Amino acid sequence: MPAVSFADIGKRAKGLLGGDAATGTFTLNPKLTIASTTLAGVSLTTTATQKGDKLDATVKAAYTCCKKYSGDVTADPSGKLAVNVSVAEVAPGLKLSAAMVLPDPAASAKLTAEYAHEKVSLKSTVSLSAAPVVDVAAATAVSGLLVGAEAGYDAKKADLTKYNFVLGYHASDFQATATVADQLSTLKLAYVQTLSPAATAGAELSRKLKGSEAGATTFALAYARNLAGGAVAKLKLESSGALSALYQTKLAGGEKVTGSLQLQATDLSKGPKYGFALDLA
Structure with missing residues (x-):
């Protein structure tokens, strides 16, 4: 079994329970996504999500050259610009990326190195502040099992801020x-x-x-089914009593429409929540 990245161990389960392109994502707020590509090859994506009386909107421009160089800029209503650039195959299997948020690049700049090989996957991100935060993730395949670990170190606190381990089988x-x-x-x-x-x-x-919640147990169950015409239906039940349903389909022009519903199965007196997403690609 070849190695995959730490984040991709159990990817299908994460997608089914949390949302992905294959099974759809529960959206409990109105959401509109408009994507297009210019003649120069620049991909433009505008996303607007309404949360109560607040509208969150972003505009993203992305460009890839020669399958090696890529970059994107995302603007939000606050005037901040998130900039990402990356270079693939700096060496066999090695990808380098840099990210920052303007107008304060010094406090937000990060460098990321990713290495992918049949036997091992490594990823390291370092912030470029005076007291850097370092995140490292590694994964490998051992006797048919996928083994991964990640850790984060905050130089300002001089302490490990996270450490997680995963064992998987695909x-x-x-x-x-x-x-x-x-x-x-x-x-x-x-x-x-x-x-x-x-x-x-x-x-x-x-x-x-x-901790204070030691022994507390929660669970979630999910089921997804592909329907005729490329539509997808999905159900998810959580131990809290939340029952979520999703229906996603594509229109003749390629537009993707997703409707979501969530209700409290243990207390039907609580009103259901609705969501609608339209993706114009």
Whole structure:
């Protein structure tokens, strides 16, 4: 089994339970996305999300050259500009990236190095402030199992701010993971299974191992099905009683429409929440 990045261990379960392109993402706020590409090859994406009486909007311009150089700039209503640039294949398997937020680049600048190989995947991000924060993630494959770890160090606090470990197994029809997160205070078990070419089911169990909530256990169950015409339907039930449903389809022109509904199954007196997303690609 080839190695994958730390973030990609158990990726299908994360996508089913949390949202991805294949199974859709629950959206409980009105959302509009407009994407286009200029003749020069610049991709423009405008996203607007309404949260109550507030409208969050961003505009992103991205460009890739020669499949090696890429960059993007994202602007938000506050006037901040998030800038990212990257160079792939600096050396075999090595990608370097830099990011900053204007107008304060000194406080926000970061450098990231990613290395991908059949046997190992490494990623390191370093902030360029006077007291840098360093994040490191590594993953490898051992005897058919995927093993990963990540850690964060804050030079200002002179302390580890995070350390997480994950053990996973990827098969053609299922993925299973066990993660110890939140500085070894939370155990998460996740599993996703392909039931048929059109149906997928998954579950996640989370248990607090220490702290004031030690012993507390939560779970989530999800089911997704591909329907005729490229549509997708998904259901998710959480131990809190929240039941979420999603229906996503593509129109004749390629536009993607997603409708979401969430209600409290244990207390139907609480009004349901609705969401609608329109993606004009």
